[in-house]
Amino acid sequence: MSVVERWAGNGMPVRREVRYVETTVNELNEWLEGEQSGKPAHVVTDETDLGAELKGARVRTTKEVASPALETLHALQYSSTS
Numbered sequence: 330m331s332v333v334e335r336w337a338g339n340g341m342p343v344r345r346e347v348r349y350v351e352t353t354v355n356e357l358n359e360w361l362e363g364e365q366s367g368k369p370a371h372v373v374t375d376e377t378d379l380g381a382e383l384k385g386a387r388v389r390t391t392k393e394v395a396s397p398a399l400e401t402l403h404a405l406q407y408s409s410t411s
Contacts, residue, residue: 333345342356357372373379 331345333343333350336343337345340360342352342360344351354372354374361372373382
């Protein structure tokens with residue numbers, strides 16, 4: 330079994346064309362969105378602004394990490410004042 334056959338078997342929208350693998354950016358983006366459980370994901374193309382993508386990912390990650398930490402801090406502050 331080839332890697333492409335395994336990918337296709339797992340639902341990735343790829344097609345083997347002799348020695349090459351074919352798909353479209355839209356097909357991969359749709360597949361990635363379903364695989365990421367609602368988290369933003371997309372295929373990078375030549376037109377993609379990688380700086381903006383990295384900045385956005387950093388902001389999202391910071392928010393994801395900060396939110397539980399703030400909840401814990403608030404809980405600790407509340408329990409120490411009670």
